[in-house]
Amino acid sequence: MKIPSSSIPRISLYYRAILSLEAVSVTSSQQLATLTGCSAAQVRKDLAYFGQFGRPGSGYNIEVLKSELKKILGIDRKWEVALVGVGNLGSALLTYRGFKTQGFSIKCAFDNDTKKVNKVKQGIRIKDIDELERTVKSKGINIAIVAVPRGAAQGVIDRLISSGIKAILNLAPIRPRVPKGIELLNIDLSIELERLTYFLRQSANPLRG
């Protein structure tokens, strides 16, 4: 069955929602809908793509659902992540505690700035970019976050892929080329801001400023 790609981030939302429901043992598509801003039909549809987790008449057992959603999302295990680029944004990601609570752990960090190399941040000794291939291969890391300047991004991503990285979260403002079979997600903050200004421009509201 074809699963809409848009259903995956919603599964993450449902998972977070049930984490906030520790006191009860059962929930419903309606409750999950209210908690996440999705429709109840959407919740049931999304869950049904992956199995029959509920009981008609009573709803979804929270412990069952929690465990199933973790399996679906692949977070029923720890994942080690490589970070490339320890500038302002990279440093922020290194200290971001939200990753750890979801089972992600930044295990190594690289930069090409010799002033940063060998400095320790959050218990991670920053490595020279030259050590990227060796380290990623030897640690068997599958996921990388790229937080380097625009001009360096494609080169870094090529090197990550040749080191065996299979999934990349790219924060540099380019659309890198990657071969088939590599999962790439781009987060471009300026593009997001432009979605906002498009809206403000269209808006009927009399804008100030």
Next chain:
Amino acid sequence: MKIPSSSIPRISLYYRAILSLEAVSVTSSQQLATLTGCSAAQVRKDLAYFGQFGRPGSGYNIEVLKSELKKILGIDRKWEVALVGVGNLGSALLTYRGFKTQGFSIKCAFDNDTKKVNKVKQGIRIKDIDELERTVKSKGINIAIVAVPRGAAQGVIDRLISSGIKAILNLAPIRPRVPKGIELLNIDLSIELERLTYFLRQSANPLRG
């Protein structure tokens, strides 16, 4: 005419693509397609939502297109942005140079940590969160970026809205409630990483680690 919301970030991509084409005076939907990874039909469709910018047989004049796309995206002017939360992520955004090149300028920054208040970063004196309403109102700012911890996010967003903010980029890992007419975009890095682990989990590739 109804414009698909997914076409807006593509317009941003086309705009960036033509910025890299300074040497030539004309481009085509095929060239923009190659540069952005979209299809040529998609490029023409997206542009046609907003007007007739090209000439059959010859293509799109770059200067004309550049100016039209800026107008569409609302970046034919400067925008002042308020930043709430000057932790690691907020500091990174304050120093991010990519915003300025697209016409965005972080004009004020707030934090509730008295150790940070009155410190100057990137030429911005960090203000106490208590000054949020007064400052945003008096400066007539329409856009805010929220980079506070999960627990503080909804409260901050409520206050931003009551100060007149119309568009919010939220980086805290919650889905805030906002009234109709307020544009909200959520960027949740853990959810993005979970899209990657979903893919790795599904992947036929024998994964290492």
Next chain:
DNA sequence: TAGATTGTTAATCGATTAACAATC
């Protein structure tokens, strides 16, 4: 004129919503 390329319409594809029989 011949070749190129747009803008637009129709066809396809994919995702969401609504409805409801089956189940507890």
Next chain:
DNA sequence: TAGATTGTTAATCGATTAACAATC
């Protein structure tokens, strides 16, 4: 049993792709 709620099918909606007449 009556009320609640799932899982699934069908209907709707929206976005993308293909095709091509019109234009330069």
